[in-house]
Amino acid sequence: MLSRVAEHLYWMARYIERAENTARMVRVNGHLQLDLPARARTGWEPLIAITDSAPLFRKLYRTPGEKNVVAFLIGDDRNPGSIIRSLRNARENARTIREIMPREAWEQISGLYGSAAHQIGKDELLPDRDQYLQSIIHGAQTVTGLLAGTMSHDVGYDFLRMGRSLERTDMTSRIINVRSADLLPDQGGGLRPFETIQWMSVLKSLSGYQMYRQHVDQSVGRIHVLEFLLKDEDFPRAVFHCLGEIEACLVRLPRKKKAVDIIMRMRKAVSDADLETLEQRNLNRFIDGLQVMMGNLHDRIAETYFRVSAPA
Amino acid sequence: MTIRWREYPAAGVYDELVAPGGRLRAAAKMLGQRLSKLSDDAIRQRKAAADLAIQTMGITFTVYSQKQGGSIDRAWPFDIIPRVIPKREWDRVEEGLRQRVKALNLFIDDIYHQQKIVKDKVFPADVLAKSRNFRPQCVGIDPPLGVWAHICGSDLVRDKDGTFYVLEDNLRVPSGVSYMLENRQVMKRVFPGLFENYNILPVDDYASQLLDMLVSVAPKTTKRPEVVVLTPGIYNSAYFEHAYLAQQMGAELVQGSDLFVDKKDRVFMRTVRGAERVQVIYRRIDDLFLDPEAFNPESTLGVPGLMRAWKKGTVTLVNAPGAGVADDKVVYAYVPQMIRYYLDQDAIIPNVPTxxxxxxxxxxxxxxxxxxxxxxxxxxxxxxxxxxxxxxxxxxxxxxxxxxxxxxxxxxxxxMLTLSTVPTLVDSHVEPRHVDLRPFILSGREVSVTAGGLTRVALVKGSTVVNSSQGGGSKDTWIVDETGDG
Known part of the structure; x- marks a missing residue:
């Protein structure tokens, strides 16, 4: 498989996943605000923090209110992390390699961007925001499903899976980082009942609430949710699971040693983390460490497989 | 009963299916009779079936559109009434094409070596001096088997009396062959019954012949050469064809950035398994964009150092750089003289008087x-x-x-020639429309010619412009063997 083709597959999967994750995050945050009393509302600024786009946001908008944040994250062409930009990037990556993927998948990717852009064009405020976001999530999952069901699970598919899994790990770690800290205000003042709601929303941001209930025999609370999102081996958006996915792809490729080493280090860090004693500040530091390793892993994959040069 | 051949206007022009007076030509008789038995609805159904097939098969061509801010893929316009040529007539044309391409290859090789044809004053030196496609970088190079124009697409037209003429030879990166192949696929879906009753020469073996040819011109040292198709990318109007041919041959479809040349002048492609040697490149990029070191330094489509590798013989470029020197309409005028000079023969297919x-x-x-x-x-x-x-x-x-x-x-x-016509569907009746024909000639260890070629048809009444970007479409081309029991 050509490096260029593998790279496009990798990025296509990342962008599809990013669009889906962002849509889910916005949607769940909307629901959360409705569930919280006015004095405990976390507002919309945390989403800017999660997506790491505060400087750009401040340049483009005055206040981090609902209207602005939602516009920025969904349809703002100037925001490289917006849903619409992610979908367009996914489409552009797919377009240059469309002959190697099943026709239906290409049509779905192209159509997903088309309908998303069309609706934004009609009304910036999106009166049916919830439905719109749901259609993005469904559309993205249809792409994933079509590719899983109609594309040969060859080397190219492995790059797609790696892109998707790395993007998932990234989003899960970002959500943990922000939600566990800045987002949840001081827990005093009789707000305790709402803590559960907030942690539930963290799970829901990652589509994890139901699976948590099925597999974790504990009430919804900080330690167990973190434990689940970081260490669960079976939940598809848990960091540990995603790392396993990436490793399973790498073992089929040559020259994988350095990348696999990084995964091993990440895995060990995740399993060694003692969440009972990990205070917020140290949790952030821990997640930052994971993020750095994710960056290294991406660089290693890109270096090894996408930027092939003359043999020594 | 919608098609009445007796009322078909076939005067003053050579119609390939219908002789003057509405009599069907022998090879087209069965086809014509079948068509005239179809009702309006049946014809519309076939037409719709063909359109659907083209859509589901994804046969498109790319048009650049300023208005839509990019390129758009359009469905390939296709007419369901095939053009029929009797095999005995075609055999002669095929022979003529072989003769022509042989002479053209000898000419190109001569031009980049001793230029005997110039010294012998058969070909004027000042035509060569002002040739825009002469590449000084190619002088003295010996491509494998002495072949420069491996793939030639010659455009043929028929005049009023039915005589075939060569209108031009495309020796750089001729395109259209994928449409010839797809047209046949569509016809088999739409009119399967007709194929049973006719002996129609197959065209589907083109991709394997192409691959055989490409392998046959690989550098001598390689046993199992890696063959790739080099495309300028998705915005090229023929991208569909590049992807199609690569897929049909099981070859990688690469872009310039996928390849690199190392210090030993060897070409590699970047793959997830590492750098892999490439020995034959079927390039669909013009000479001047092939290698920024040798030609246009601005080109990002090509591969730096590719000419070095080619000159050293570690890689074969198809068609060879510089082959376009014979793809010049003034040079074209001398092809009959070349055939005489190199082969000591008269040209079998005449040129249009020039x-x-x-x-x-x-x-x-x-x-x-x-x-x-x-x-x-x-x-x-x-x-x-x-x-x-x-x-x-x-x-x-x-x-x-x-x-x-x-x-x-x-x-x-x-x-101005009066191009021949073929009955073409307009709503649910037929009208004559002008056509040309582009057969493809492959030259490697052996020479092969497509059975027929791509028939392009000017869909606009009276027009002779067959280009797909300007209202042209295409038809399946049937070389029919009447000597069999069909």
Whole structure:
């Protein structure tokens, strides 16, 4: 498989996943605000923090209110992390390699961007925001499903899976980082009942609430949710699971040693983390460490497989 | 009963299916009779079935559109009535094409070596001196088997009396063959019954013949050469074809950035398994964009160092750089002389009579007859920059006269031919529409010619412009063997 083709597959999967994750995050945050009393509302600024786009946001908008944040994250062409930009990037990556993927998948990717852009064009405020976001999530999952069901699970598919899994790990770690800290205000003042709601929303941001209930025999609370999102081996958006996915792809490729080493280090860090004693500040530091390793892993994959040069 | 051949207007022009008076030509008889038994609805159904097949097969061509801010893929316009040519007629054409390409390859090889044809004064030195497609970088190079133009697409037309003429030879990166293949697939879906009753020569073996040819011209040292198709990318109008042929041959479809040349002048492609050697490149990029080191330094489509590798013989480029020297409308005029010079034969397929404006007598004739002739620039393709005298305004003709006088080497004049027609579906009845034909000739260890080729049809009434970007479509082309029991 050509490096260029593998790279496009990798990025296509990342962008599809990013669009889906962002849509889910916005949607769940909307629901959360409705569930919280006015004095405990976390507002919309945390989403800017999660997506790491505060400087750009401040340049483009005055206040981090609902209207602005939602516009920025969904349809703002100037925001490289917006849903619409992610979908367009996914489409552009797919377009240059469309002959190697099943026709239906290409049509779905192209159509997903088309309908998303069309609706934004009609009304910036999106009166049916919830439905719109749901259609993005469904559309993205249809792409994933079509590719899983109609594309040969060859080397190219492995790059797609790696892109998707790395993007998932990234989003899960970002959500943990922000939600566990800045987002949840001081827990005093009789707000305790709402803590559960907030942690539930963290799970829901990652589509994890139901699976948590099925597999974790504990009430919804900080330690167990973190434990689940970081260490669960079976939940598809848990960091540990995603790392396993990436490793399973790498073992089929040559020259994988350095990348696999990084995964091993990440895995060990995740399993060694003692969440009972990990205070917020140290949790952030821990997640930052994971993020750095994710960056290294991406660089290693890109270096090894996408930027092939003359043999020594 | 919608098609009545007796009422079909086939006078004053050679129609390939219907003789004057509405009599079906022998090879087209069965087809014509079948068609005339179809009801309006049945015809519409076939047409719809063909459109659907084209859509589901994803047969498209790319048009650049400024308005839509990019390129768009359009469905390939296809007419369901095939063009029928009897095999015994075609055999002669095929022989003529083999002869022609053989002479062209000898000419190109001679031009980049001793230039005997120039020294013997058969081919004028100043035509060569002003050739835009002569590449000094190619002088002295010996491509494997002495073949330069591995893939040639010659455009043929038939005049009023049915005689085939060569209109031009495309020796750089001729395109269209994928449409020829897809047209046949569509026809098999739409009219399966007809294929049972006719002996129609197959075209589907093109991709395997192409691969055989590419392998046969690989550098000598390689046992199992890696063959790739080099495309400028998705925005090229023929990208569909590049992808199609790569897929049919099981070859990688690469872009310039996928390849690199190492210090030992070897070509590699970047794959997830590492760098892999490449020995044969079927390139669909023009010479000047092939290698920024040797040609246009601005080119991002090509591969730096590719010419070094080619000259050293570690890789074969198909077609060879510089092959376009014979793809020039002034050079074209000398092909009959080349055939005589190199092969000591008369040209089997004639050229369209051509007046070379560089010669005083010819120039005077062209200038005096601008209202009757077609004037073409020597180095353009795709019908660009032409003057169609009878249809041009006085102003256009005067402006052309000035251009010819300023740079006579760059222009030729040809009489206006009445291109042959083939019945073409218009709603649910048929009307004659003008066609041309582009067969493809492959030259490697062996020479093979497609059975027929791509028939392009001007869908606009009276028009002779067959280009798909300008209202042209295409038809399946049947070479029919009547000697069999079909």
């Amino acid at each position: 007046f070379r404006c560089m010669e005083a007598g010819d120039r005077a004739h062209v200038l005096a007859n601008l209202d009757k002739l077609v004037v073409k620039p020597a180095n353009e393709s795709g019908g660009y920059g032409m003057l169609i005298g009878p249809q041009a305004s006085k102003k256009e003709r005067e402006s052309f006269a000035r251009k010819i006088k300023a740079d006579p080497r760059e222009y030729i004049g040809q009489p």
